[in-house]
Amino acid sequence: MEQQIVLTVNGREQVVRVPLTRSLLDLLREDLGLTGTKKGCETGDCGACTVHLDGEPVNACLVFAFDVQGRRVTTVEGLPGLVPGGEAPAGPAEGLHPLQTAFIAAGAIQCGYCTSGMLMAAAALLAENPQPTEAEVREYLSGNLCRCTGYARIVDAVQAAARTLLSR
Ligand code: FES
Ligand code: FES
Known part of the structure; x- marks a missing residue:
């Protein structure tokens, strides 16, 4: 069973259909091709999959993709555009943070x-x-x-x- 979700990733709106069991980590890596976020333990123990969800750090392996409906995700690909105190980048940015x-x-x-x-x-x-x-x-x-x-x-x-x- 799949569900369509709309979310903002690194300042860009994305519309994806995901199985109900899909993790945010797999959504980012497999569906959106954002492989900067790494897959380690998949049990919340290593932190390799850390991203920001509405400005807060989370282990993407522990978040269901359908739970990010309407929310803002920032991955390492969006880090250069993240201003201090900002919850999410306004859009793609050049260079390094x-x-x-x-x-x-x-x-x-x-x-x-x-x-x-x-x-x-x-x-x-x-x-x-x-x-x-x-x-x-x-x-x-x-x-x-x-x-x-x-x-x-x-x-x-x-x-x-x-x-x-x-x-x-
Ligand atoms: S992959 Fe290790 S905490 Fe998510
Ligand atoms: S695990 Fe190799 S640099 Fe940190």
């Missing part, structure tokens, strides 16, 4: 599988706490697992991006 620039500069990416989820979680953190301490960054990102970096460079990158955003 300061968080992405900071992750590259800090060497906070190795295999990259966790990166899009980390970026989206970090963006949500900076929206509610523009100047987080190291402990606050670690606590907020505790649901996002990274098997490669040891986390220190990720924390450094988030704090560097916070400084960049504050100086604008």
